[in-house]
Amino acid sequence: MITALILGPILGGLLLFALPRTADAAARACGVVLALAALVVTLTGSTLPDESIAWLQRPFIANYHVGLGQGLGFWLVALLNLCTMCAIAVIKVPRVRDFTALMLLLEGSMAGVFLARDLLVFALFWDLMLLPVFLVLIGWCGHATAAWKYLIYNVLGGLTLLLATAAFGIAAGTTDVIGHGPIPVLTPTWAAWIFAGFAFAFLVKTPVWPFHGWMPETYVELPAPMVALVSGIQSKAGLYGFLVIAWVLFAEQMHAMVPVFGSLAVIGLVYGGCMALVQSDIKRVVAYSSLSHLGLILLAIMSGQPLALQGAIVYMLAHGLFNVALFLGLGFVEVREGTRVLSRLGGLGVSNPRLAGALIFAALAALGLPGLGGFSGELLILTGLYQAGDYWQTIVALLVIIVAAAYMLRLFQGTMQGPVSDDLPQRPDLSAVEVLALIPLAAMIVLLGVNPSVLSSGVEPSNAVIHALPLQKERA
């Protein structure tokens, strides 16, 4: 069943090509149903046993080993399936069938990353994630530069990950090590190099400042449904890697690098916030705000403080939800007005009150309005950071929260409020489907904001992986 979460979307996506080229609605419907099925399987599957098939014996032991469990992976896969469903429902691009197929391919490969219990499986799905995004960039967007930049950064990251995985396998004898012991012992020299390979891949994929060069243009060029998944969920792959692989297998190296990565996180936090404040393209505002938010999560992960880590998990999910909602909302704006330039937009809220409502909700979640998911995550993270004695980081993060309020309102007010731009087309408000696609996201954002403990009370959030973290820190 767990394998179905990976293969279902990928094979389902391929089967879509059996549909006629112009069957847009049918392709969308099939995509939504497939994603919904995956969501149902995930939510009911927290007790499913791991699936493992022996694969390599030489040069090291590798198994096709996947597991859902009840921890971070479970929540990320659930988030992935939910968001894919909502994003596919509102696809509005040429060649819907092909686009939907690529969305499903992305869903399946991301599920593979979060479900993998073997490093080699993890690395292969990691590289597979690259493919649908690249194909969409060259197939649906006018700009070749964006595709090239995306490719260069991510192939480099993927390659180092693959090399590091192979080296790990040779040094440790097995790659079947994610999420369960015993943790193999590596010689320090090997460990340092292997860790460097993993860390580089994670930093690029997240992305963390200054490895974000591919991000703004990719986010701007990708059509809304795809960028929603990339920014909302694929960005969590790197953070997931730090939490589940780096902290567990390379605790010592992580400790050594905490000052470095922590500094990069703080720089990204401030840099992203300031950049978001001066962007003129609406999608770039969210791209840089994302850089800022991801910096905060990385900061929490680097602190290793239990409360901050819980906050990081809450915030990863919340960030996924509100970023998907934000990019879908901005996609609606772009489709209606044919421009993304803030200075040209304005007053759309008069004719599109529902769209305005959706966008302000997502913006408020992103700026950390109390009562919504962004807030509870931020509060837990910062409470934890303060407890850990990271006073300066806490204060800097708090100041960036004020900046976040400014740039998010600038984004919302620039598009929805102020005088109506007469030279832009007046198009109808959100359709029922578009509203329905946003409601589950909004509901989850509220739920996370009111009671983030749903993550720990319903399903134990953390198998050994998360709980091991503070212990790892003490041991080191």
Place this chain on the structure above:
Amino acid sequence: MLHHAVGISAHYPLLLATWLLPLAGALLLWSTGPRIQAKGAVLGTTVLGAAFVTALLSIPDALRAADGYVGAQQPLVTWLPGMSLGLLLDPLSLLWTLVITGVGFLIHVYSIGYLAGDRAIARFFAYLNFFVFAMLTLVLSDNFLGLLVGWGLVGLASYFLIGFWFEKPSAVAASRKAFVINVAGDVGIMLAIFILFAQLGTLSYGGVFAHVAQLSPSTLLAVCLFLFVGCAAKSAQVPLHTWLPDAMEGPTPVSALIHAATMVTAGVYLIARCHPLWDASPDARAFVGVVGAITALVGAILGLGQWDIKRILAYSTMSQIGYMIMGVGVGAYQAGVLHFFAHAFFKAQLFLGAGIIIHALGDEQDIRRMGGLARKMPFALLAMLTGTLAICGIFPFSGFFSKDAILYGVLEHGHPYLYFIGVLTAAITAYYMFRMLFVVFAGQARTPASVGEHAGHAHHAPAWLMQLPVALLIVPTIGIGWLAIGGEQSPWARFFEPIFGASLQPLARLGMSEATSSLVVTSVVLLGIATAFFVYATPQALRNAPERLQREGQRMPGMLTHAFYFDDALDGLFVQPTRALGRFCAATVERDVLDGGVHDITVGARWLGHFFRSFQTGFVRAYALVLALGVAAFAAYYVLVGVTR
């Protein structure tokens, strides 16, 4: 999993109903608003009326003594041990709840008339209901976490309502400014929360206040000051007050409810609620008292230089909240809370009275273009006059009792300088309030003819819709001061005995009695009124009023017209540097450093591409194919190796 989020056993259904009814109203209006419009106004008002009734019915719950505390506690959800949400209805939160729902209900009724005919009236009532829910969350919370949630949500409601007419660029800018400054305040409260949670491991009021002794004096001071950052932003204390005058961009009922009666007094509530912290920190008391006094004085001085009737009232609100903060800040909690209670009525009444005038004059707000309205609008005169007498502190209006209580309390707690500032402010207050009254109502009309209480807007709602709420507000403006007569045996003191009974006591007896103090204050107030009369209302002054007013406007010093340059200072110190940093990052770091390097690589790769293209298919999509084949080949290799191991 979901039942953990919503599985609440209702110990106090009336309390829950009071809290949630406005939220239900807001959600209903948001989802159905465009279709029901004018009916939505009635719906929103009815919901709030029901909330007021349930609040009245829960009075016995609030006054019942339970084990160790007085009031009703309703747990909601737990995030972590020590970090949970819950409701607490005790005398202090009951007072605020009654004002929010009661005055709120009257203002809802008034708004039906004021916004009759507006295209988006249902949206307006959705926002109003949402505000009431948010404010109730703030005052009913039994812990700092819920307080922060309410604190943020009222800021949002305020943002929505200031920017209600969102096609006006000035309204959009004002709403953003209000929101961002209030987020700065939220951040202060968050810091206080981090310190408290790190030190005490709990955020519940009971848990924190029971262990105040464990905090070192410097920690305690830090907690108080960070909490006060929140108070300063929300309650418009210097230097975070600059959003309040701009907030007058919102419809007048909003100014009455949010920016006068309720939301802006949240800082007073917070200090009164956290009085065990203030009791234990003399430094915090001194600091907050001084800031409150400065705010009172600055607000009053700036009130001198305004021509917009709503901005005059806005600065007077700022000044009066300065009094309240000064009162609760130095430890005279009951007096500060009494002034909140009195102010909620008379200031709402002043704003609603001003709204009647603005409405009748077709959205005219400049007092220079009013004049001579006394005969045309007798009801507005009654409302504005009683409100003005109350705010000036004339016996027997409510402001007399509450302002005197604060001033005497300040003296009793050993701050003679603050007392002096307070008395001086009272004189200035009398002057600028009567200036407004004389310019608006006395003399000849400076407006086109044919205006009156029934002229103006084409779409008519019955006049009583706007007059009845104002008339009902006049009753407490005259009546409630009497609650405070009798010192420690007064009904007011007995009501708050469970809250403030064990709090800080005044210093030794003073040479001056409260009656003497009242006499001093009343005389300087009368002096202020007399001055205003001689400047604006003598027959000679009234004869050539237009020229005199114009001359006054031209001669007004820049300090007044620029409101002491607070706006420019905040802009130059915080907004511009942040923007400059952003522009620097965008222009230098991002483009030249980061992008530059990668750009070279991209160009190199392109060149390689061209190179290979010369002997391969020359189409960019081929690279996708190559990539896919590469991954597939890699996978296939390992699969094969696995099979043939």
